[in-house]
Amino acid sequence: MKRLETTPKKDGYRMPGEFEHHNGCYMIWPERPDNWRLGAKPAQEVFTKVANTIGKYEPMTVIVSKAQFDNARHHLDDNVRVVEMANDDSWVRDCGATFVVKDEGEVRGVDWTFNAWGGLVDGLYFPWDSDDKIARKMCELERVDSYRTDDFILEGGSIHVDGEGTCMVTAECLLSEGRNSHMSKEEIEDKLKEYLNVEKVLWIPRGIYNDETNGHVDNMCNFVKPGEVLLAWTDDENDPQYERSKEAYDYLESETDAKGRKLVIHKMYTPAPILITKEESEGVDAVDGTLPREEGDRLAASYVNFYTGNGFIALPVFNDPNDEKAIKLLEEVFPGRKIEPIYAREILLGGGNIHCITQQLPSGKK
Amino acid sequence: MKRLETTPKKDGYRMPGEFEHHNGCYMIWPERPDNWRLGAKPAQEVFTKVANTIGKYEPMTVIVSKAQFDNARHHLDDNVRVVEMANDDSWVRDCGATFVVKDEGEVRGVDWTFNAWGGLVDGLYFPWDSDDKIARKMCELERVDSYRTDDFILEGGSIHVDGEGTCMVTAECLLSEGRNSHMSKEEIEDKLKEYLNVEKVLWIPRGIYNDETNGHVDNMCNFVKPGEVLLAWTDDENDPQYERSKEAYDYLESETDAKGRKLVIHKMYTPAPILITKEESEGVDAVDGTLPREEGDRLAASYVNFYTGNGFIALPVFNDPNDEKAIKLLEEVFPGRKIEPIYAREILLGGGNIHCITQQLPSGKK
Numbered sequence: 001m002k003r004l005e006t007t008p009k010k011d012g013y014r015m016p017g018e019f020e021h022h023n024g025c026y027m028i029w030p031e032r033p034d035n036w037r038l039g040a041k042p043a044q045e046v047f048t049k050v051a052n053t054i055g056k057y058e059p060m061t062v063i064v065s066k067a068q069f070d071n072a073r074h075h076l077d078d079n080v081r082v083v084e085m086a087n088d089d090s091w092v093r094d095c096g097a098t099f100v101v102k103d104e105g106e107v108r109g110v111d112w113t114f115n116a117w118g119g120l121v122d123g124l125y126f127p128w129d130s131d132d133k134i135a136r137k138m139c140e141l142e143r144v145d146s147y148r149t150d151d152f153i154l155e156g157g158s159i160h161v162d163g164e165g166t167c168m169v170t171a172e173c174l175l176s177e178g179r180n181s182h183m184s185k186e187e188i189e190d191k192l193k194e195y196l197n198v199e200k201v202l203w204i205p206r207g208i209y210n211d212e213t214n215g216h217v218d219n220m221c222n223f224v225k226p227g228e229v230l231l232a233w234t235d236d237e238n239d240p241q242y243e244r245s246k247e248a249y250d251y252l253e254s255e256t257d258a259k260g261r262k263l264v265i266h267k268m269y270t271p272a273p274i275l276i277t278k279e280e281s282e283g284v285d286a287v288d289g290t291l292p293r294e295e296g297d298r299l300a301a302s303y304v305n306f307y308t309g310n311g312f313i314a315l316p317v318f319n320d321p322n323d324e325k326a327i328k329l330l331e332e333v334f335p336g337r338k339i340e341p342i343y344a345r346e347i348l349l350g351g352g353n354i355h356c357i358t359q360q361l362p363s364g365k366k
Numbered sequence: 367m368k369r370l371e372t373t374p375k376k377d378g379y380r381m382p383g384e385f386e387h388h389n390g391c392y393m394i395w396p397e398r399p400d401n402w403r404l405g406a407k408p409a410q411e412v413f414t415k416v417a418n419t420i421g422k423y424e425p426m427t428v429i430v431s432k433a434q435f436d437n438a439r440h441h442l443d444d445n446v447r448v449v450e451m452a453n454d455d456s457w458v459r460d461c462g463a464t465f466v467v468k469d470e471g472e473v474r475g476v477d478w479t480f481n482a483w484g485g486l487v488d489g490l491y492f493p494w495d496s497d498d499k500i501a502r503k504m505c506e507l508e509r510v511d512s513y514r515t516d517d518f519i520l521e522g523g524s525i526h527v528d529g530e531g532t533c534m535v536t537a538e539c540l541l542s543e544g545r546n547s548h549m550s551k552e553e554i555e556d557k558l559k560e561y562l563n564v565e566k567v568l569w570i571p572r573g574i575y576n577d578e579t580n581g582h583v584d585n586m587c588n589f590v591k592p593g594e595v596l597l598a599w600t601d602d603e604n605d606p607q608y609e610r611s612k613e614a615y616d617y618l619e620s621e622t623d624a625k626g627r628k629l630v631i632h633k634m635y636t637p638a639p640i641l642i643t644k645e646e647s648e649g650v651d652a653v654d655g656t657l658p659r660e661e662g663d664r665l666a667a668s669y670v671n672f673y674t675g676n677g678f679i680a681l682p683v684f685n686d687p688n689d690e691k692a693i694k695l696l697e698e699v700f701p702g703r704k705i706e707p708i709y710a711r712e713i714l715l716g717g718g719n720i721h722c723i724t725q726q727l728p729s730g731k732k
Binding site for chain 2: 001002059066069070073078079081082083084085086130133136137140141143145
């Protein structure tokens with residue numbers, strides 16, 4: 001498949017909202033024992049649940065290393081497609097292709113340069129060369145041409161779009177030193193405008209407290225539809241999350257989207273702080289150069305990190321009283337979709353959640 | 367995708383003739399330096415020509431290891447899909463899926479056990495575990511269910527079918543000690559009947575002289591259409607090929623196919639003997655356990671090892687006077703197809719030819 005020298009904007013392609021129609025979804029099977037405890041077996045169980053759940057609604061593909069192929073094939077439902085692909089870890093939202101569409105249903109991929117959330121500055125593991133090739137290989141699988149941003153580093157989890165010209169990011173992430181510190185904020189914004197085909201970028205200051213991705217927006221705020229967002233929230237002013245949510249709220253309230261609309265903001269209450277236990281910490285291999293998982297560290301738990309698919313929402317839950325609140329809120333704001341709650345502590349322990357481990361393949365149909 | 371416990375025959379699936387309509391074609395990128403001279407670079411050039419040629423007529427997919435992904439992607443045409451898959455060598459005809467169809471266009475795969483043409487008895491390399499997984503992975507890619515023959519070893523190059531109930535094999539290969547020596551000829555025939563859905567098996571005694579596959583039929587004899595075959599031939603009674611071709615001719619002349627038809631047999635003259643040169647031999651890594659490529663060894667050259675695709679034939683040629691004869695014969699017997707001759711010495715040096723390195727994905731349309 002072709003590498004294109006133009007941009008999606010120039011060619012009339014746009015990134016659709018995640019809530020638009022999909023032709024499928026991708027995940028990557030987790031395995032690295034220096035990130036996932038107990039040889040990734042507990043994580044694999046939850047990833048299996050997520051993949052099998054999504055597979056009920058959309059054609060599901062799970063990417064897996066040669067070593068884990070048979071094991072993944074054994075666990076996943078028959079209708080889930082399993083394909084071999086070398087990888088460094090399982091965050092397809094971040095290393096995978098961002099698919100863009102034309103209204104008539106044509107699909108292409110954006111293959112952002114990936115450097116493991118900060119490269120040699122504050123990246124989470126080394127090397128990341130296999131991850132950086134995932135996007136192109138996904139485009140090959142789907143027989144779609146791709147745009148490569150050789151001079152621009154981005155992860156799919158650091159952007160959200162409404163499909164109508166608006167993109168949301170966090171300044172904490174997009175202006176971090178480990179990504180594009182050679183570029184100005186305006187230059188970064190121009191890249192987003194060209195490759196996502198948007199006219200307006202909303203710069204939320206920061207993401208979730210202690211989020212190792214430098215505050216990805218997909219853990220903090222998500223579009224329900226154009227003009228309407230869900231924002232991670234706590235009323236506890238002693239929680240360091242409070243000031244982050246408050247400043248995001250104030251910022252979003254003061255802004256308009258690409259169409260000049262004021263945003264409807266729904267507060268989505270976070271679970272009570274979740275800390276890594278001693279047992280959990282001890283199950284992870286200690287490897288120099290990989291972010292350690294230490295007892296007592298607070299995890300970046302948020303209900304906002306859900307996946308929006310055809311007719312459903314795959315929602316991480318935590319055995320927390322706010323689980324029910326999150327489910328009810330989603331039932332209200334997504335009236336046409338079934339809410340599928342999945343107990344996701346094991347994904348969270350690896351550094352993200354359901355949105356981070358999924359990547360939609362849009363169809364171009366609204 | 368599912369593993370099925372039944373058989374194609376029981377489920378109403380059959381292997382179509384290669385001349386029936388395809389939805390695509392698979393190849394595997396060559397790379398092992400103990401089989402392909404000069405780090406496989408000359409072979410890669412010819413494989414590229416084959417893939418790009420087929421890609422003009424059918425959706426082409428080239429399987430490639432992680433290590434060679436970028437290089438293969440660089441050489442192959444944009445419309446050729448490149449997918450990562452671990453492999454031991456590049457003979458997708460033999461290790462890949464044999465696809466079977468139902469008349470209404472449904473497709474499934476047969477995943478024969480593969481043991482590198484003879485396992486520990488007289489196999490060509492060790493290990494072969496990656497190759498043995500290729501068929502299932504192809505079925506995953508295509509989202510089709512598969513049948514696995516755990517107790518039966520077969521390569522796709524050791525069978526040819528007419529799509530109307532007849533299969534051709536060589537006794538030399540199918541009764542070889544390194545494959546199914548625990549089974550009787552009748553038991554082997556029953557397997558072919560069940561998994562290809564045929565009623566009659568034609569047992570040609572032997573294949574091409576000095577063919578390291580124990581005489582695969584696909585180098586010796588091929589169907590043009592039901593009731594009509596091409597047979598590798600020489601008039602030189604001093605050539606050890608002569609008695610092999612003669613006994614095959616006599617056998618086929620004495621037989622009828624599944625529909626009771628006498629076969630029309632076209633003689634396809636082989637090129638003059640082709641021997642490995644000193645330079646060619648020296649370019650191959652010497653590795654214990656892999657078949658050596660020695661100076662002066664005669665190669666199993668045959669024009670019969672062509673690929674029949676949608677509207678074309680990809681034909682190996684050898685800069686031999688008989689090249690023209692082969693082209694003319696194919697033009698006569700395949701009036702609707704363009705003949706695409708490809709100089710194929712570099713494939714032959716690796717132990718096979720164009721048919722051995724390709725595998726069709728039939729559509730189920732006649």
